[in-house]
Amino acid sequence: GAVVSQHPSRVICKSGTSVKIECRSLDFQATTMFWYRQFPKQSLMLMATSNEGSKATYEQGVEKDKFLINHASLTLSTLTVTSAHPEDSSFYICSARGVDRDYGYTFGSGTRLTVV
Amino acid sequence: GESVGLHLPTLSVQEGDNSIINCAYSNSASDYFIWYKQESGKGPQFIIDIRSNMDKRQGQRVTVLLNKTVKHLSLQIAATQPGDSAVYFCAESIEGADGLTFGKGTHLIIQP
Numbered sequence: 001g002a003v004v005s006q007h008p009s010r011v012i013c014k015s016g017t018s019v020k021i022e023c024r025s026l027d028f029q030a031t032t033m034f035w036y037r038q039f040p041k042q043s044l045m046l047m048a049t050s051n052e053g054s055k056a057t058y059e060q061g062v063e064k065d066k067f068l069i070n071h072a073s074l075t076l077s078t079l080t081v082t083s084a085h086p087e088d089s090s091f092y093i094c095s096a097r098g099v100d101r102d103y104g105y106t107f108g109s110g111t112r113l114t115v116v
Numbered sequence: 117g118e119s120v121g122l123h124l125p126t127l128s129v130q131e132g133d134n135s136i137i138n139c140a141y142s143n144s145a146s147d148y149f150i151w152y153k154q155e156s157g158k159g160p161q162f163i164i165d166i167r168s169n170m171d172k173r174q175g176q177r178v179t180v181l182l183n184k185t186v187k188h189l190s191l192q193i194a195a196t197q198p199g200d201s202a203v204y205f206c207a208e209s210i211e212g213a214d215g216l217t218f219g220k221g222t223h224l225i226i227q228p
Contacts, residue, residue, distance in 0.1 A: 036218075042220075097214075105150070110159045
């Protein structure tokens, strides 16, 4: 089946530094990747949608200069949290979709970011 | 029983009983619905999906019911087991649109 690998699974960084999270589709080509954010005991909130080779589309209220998304290939998307602050601490989850929606949405295992 | 907390509603059921988790979706234009299971510290795991041209779909020990009239979705889990303990989310999407919109989620707790 479709597998999405997300790394790192957890990261602790100092306030003001940047952190990169990788999302890879291992056995299919992901034309579209999605990035979600989840606070404790809350639901997943879509942050942005990225299509391979195009600029990401950000949801309202998500700062594109803070959350840099790159989808340079059909199997890799990265989310970089720039100048991280403690309020950016959260669980970040990526999802990948193949050629069309019928291929389904496959989720990564998530990244727990803690900014100290 | 079921209770609604500050964020996640909780459903507590006895092991072996059937569980019914409900979800009210927001967009009448949504035509594809998915139920996900999320264990602590992990990403969502696909359980079952249904398209808007169907009212019911069954999987292994799970059944999804869709009522488009009242925009309601439910997930039934038969003979609930300890391993079913998790948070369950419904998600909706629209043909031609990207991304999923997730519901609030329900924390399913299995009592021994």
